[in-house]
Amino acid sequence: MDAKTFGYLYYKTRDYLRADIIREARLTEEEYDFYEENLKLVLEEIYRDRVISENIGGDFVRLTRYIYDRISDQESGKTRPDAIKTRSGEIVSLPAVGAIEHSSMSLSQAISQRRSLRKYAPGELSAEELSWLLWSCSWARDFRSNERMEITLRNVPSAGARHPFECYLMVRKVKGIKPGLYYYHPVKHCLVLINENSEVFAKIEDGCFNQEMVTNAPVTFIWTAVPYRTAWRYGQRGYRYLxxxxxxxxxxxxxxxxxxxxxxxxxxAYLDELMNEILEVDGVNEFVIYIAAVGKKQEK
Ligand SMILES: Cc1cc2nc3c(=O)[nH]c(=O)nc-3n(C[C@H](O)[C@H](O)[C@H](O)COP(=O)(O)O)c2cc1C
Known part of the structure; x- marks a missing residue:
């Protein structure tokens, strides 16, 4: 789904009038008529889902409570899922983790000064800085694999060490790394280029509703979840853990x-369908779960 289709559906399902939808969703008259003609089924589905999902939050919590008599796929001996996926493409090495000169900032200072940063210095990030950022949140310090179990261990905790996330990067300005969409391999600590077409930037910006930080961040992290990695062990409760x-x-x-x-x-706040489409994931077995724009502070 692109941003215009989303705009039409968003305002239509909120009962805006034709002229208002055209203005708010930035449509031409012809585009509006096209959507009216072609999105009837989609609208019907949305209205149907709306009824079903009326109490989905409450139902989710209730239906994923600990149910002791449930046998998980792991317990019943079903084949274990892989701990990481493979994406093919041009490999781009990263500086080794630990290659960065550490500042002497204390943990208490980092915690107390943390704020959401939405405007960034115009320069590039260094590849060492990118390596450091990846180390903190997605790098795998260990990988263990046998027939019954495959896990990674990382610098973040994860229920049952299932680590259900894959990390993708939209690199805009990182020294020595050409702009593009990359997959991060957490064990090999390298990037895999999956799309260097300049159109991918505009699509991701659209997918994030053109929020200012995405349009100017040197790098945007996009994490997907592979839910079965966690659900194999915990069933539907695993979705809470994601x-x-x-x-x-x-x-x-x-x-x-x-x-x-x-x-x-x-x-x-991102458009699920569009972001999943850009990463070429199906939205069920793998879907975008979280995004973060990152950059350096502007000089005061
Ligand atoms: C789950 C989550 C989703 C968020 N989504 C957005 C977002 O889409 N756009 C945005 O500008 N900020 C987003 N934020 C940042 C919050 O607005 C921000 O953390 C909050 O206003 C508190 O400000 P602080 O982080 O500077 O303390 C998000 C934060 C979290 C934790």
Whole structure:
């Protein structure tokens, strides 16, 4: 779904009038007529889902409470999921973790000065700084694999060490790394280029509702969740853990950004369908769960 389609559906489902929808969603008259003609089924689905999801939050909590008699796929011997996925493409090495000169900032200072940062210095991040940021939130310090279990261990905690996240980066300004969309390999600590077409930037910006931080951040982190990694062990309750795990990832990135005189802004407002489409993930077995724009502070 692109931003215009979203705009039409958003305002239409809020009962805006034709002229208002055209203005707010920045449509032409022809585009409006096209959507009216072609999105009837989509609208019907939205209205149907609305009824079903009326109490989805409460139902989710109730239906994912600890149910002791439930046998998980792990307990019943189902094949274990892989701990990381593979993406093919041009490999881009990163400086080794630990290559960065550490500032002497204390942890208490990093915690107390952390704020969401939405405007960044115009320059590039260094590759060492990017390596440091990745180390803090997504790097795997260990990888263990056998027939029954495969896990990574990282600098963030994760329920059952399932680490259900994959990390993608929209690199705009990092020294020595060409702009593009990358997949981060947490064990090999390298990037895999998956899209260097300049259009991908505009799409991601659209997918994040053109929020200012995404349009000017040197790097934007996009994490997807692979829910079965966690659900294999915990069943549907595992879905709760995805969101708990994600918070740790975000906070480590926040603090690591502070330590290099930078900052981050977490992003929960994004267009799911579009972001999933851009990353070429299906939205069910893998879906975008969290986004963060990161850059250096502007000089005062
Ligand atoms: C889950 C989550 C989603 C967020 N989504 C957005 C977002 O889409 N856009 C934005 O500008 N800020 C977003 N933020 C940042 C919050 O607005 C910010 O943390 C809050 O206003 C408190 O400010 P502080 O982080 O500077 O303390 C998000 C934060 C979290 C934790």
């Amino acid at each position: 969101y708990l795990d994600a918070g740790h990832v975000g906070q480590n990135l926040h603090l690591a950004a502070e330590a290099i005189e930078g900052g981050a802004c977490m992003i929960g």
